[in-house]
Amino acid sequence: MDVPFDPPMDTLRAFRGQAPRRIPHYEHWSCPDAETYLSGVDYYEHPRRCRLRLAERYPQLRLPVPESDDPLPRPKATAELTRESSEAVRWGAGESWEWGWGRRFSTVEEVLRFSPLERPDFTDIPVVESRNYVDEDTLYREFRARYPAEWGDLPPEDGDVTIGFYNTLFMWPLLTFGWERFLEASVEPEFERVLSEFAELSRRTFRAMARLPVHVVICHDDIVGTRGPFLSPAWMRRLVFPRYEEFWSILRAAGKRVVFMSDGNMDAFADDVFACGASGIVTEPYTDFRALARRHPDCVLAGEGDNRVLTRNDPAEIEAMVERMLETARMTGGYFLCIGNHIPWDIPPPAIERYLDLCAERGVRG
DSSP states (O other), X not given: OOOOOOHHHHHHHHHTTOOOSBOOBOOOBOOHHHHHHHHXXXXXXXXXXXXXXXXXXXXXXXXXXXXXOOOOOOOOOGGGOBOSSSBOOEETTEEOXXXXXXXXXXXXXXXXXXXXXXXXXXXXXXXXXXXXXXOHHHHHHXXXXXSOGGGTTSOOSSSOOEEEESOSSTHHHHHHHHHHHHHHHHTSTTHHHHHHHHHHHHHHHHHHHHTSSOSEEEEEOOOEETTEESSXXXXXXXXXXXXXXXXXXXXXXXXXXXXXXXXXXXXXXXXXXXXXXXXXXXXXXXXXXXXXXXXXXTOEEEOOBOHHHHHHTOHHHHHHHHHHHHHHHTTOTEXXXXXXXXXXXXXXXXXXXXXHHXXXXXXXXX
């Protein structure tokens, strides 16, 4: 029997672990050439028309549709992607930013003297979540403006409403100080005071988000890489995870579901994240998704698909990958079809088409 697509409700049901008949997608999408190929409309000449056509063919992607159909500039050639102090790379329809995090800190001593609470206005400090954290109400007013006033305090029940926060805790020192200074300072006793002050900025944020008309809060922290943790489990369990538990208890008490997002291999810390109150994890295919589905019934999982498979563009390999994903999906009601390590600009469009068509054909629970 043909099961119709209802992406908003299928997504909401999956976030609740309710095993929707049609398994939804949660894709990290950044491939304009595939949009042109799949829609038959040039992405750069007619961006709105392209997305509208793509939405007709693949409604499960739920890509935002631009209001304007004005032409977009085409990306620079790779040789032209340079900036003042470093090279950029092609990213989606444009180019990446340069890695400048922490440039203003050159010593561990400067890191340990820094006080996030002395100047909680991060509007002009590049930390991804650059805004004023002076108090909860200021944050609430900024976030609440994203949603219709008529919703009041509760989100509508005809589809999912989510909000995300990139700097749950680990990202604060990483982005503020840069990797080297962060890791050097992390072993110093004085660093605990710095991290505690960053935690207060996040605490204000999650108190504000608890008041919003949303179903789900996506909490991001890149706490692992492809080979696992950056810092010791003991350090994480003493300084990071107890604060996750506190932050997420604020959201859960307000009826929000929490989903954690991290790059890398989450095997070492996944159980900690679930114990802190997360309903699920969005991560990359280096993680053992099947093991998580067995240990955490009806948890949210996204990211098992692998762009390396799509890059090779072997039809049999793509089909086998989709079948493995669907087997995992049958183990948990919160599964999302997702290429966890991204669908970037250089993935062959025919491989993406095969992946999406196989998911559409077979991605249905019996």
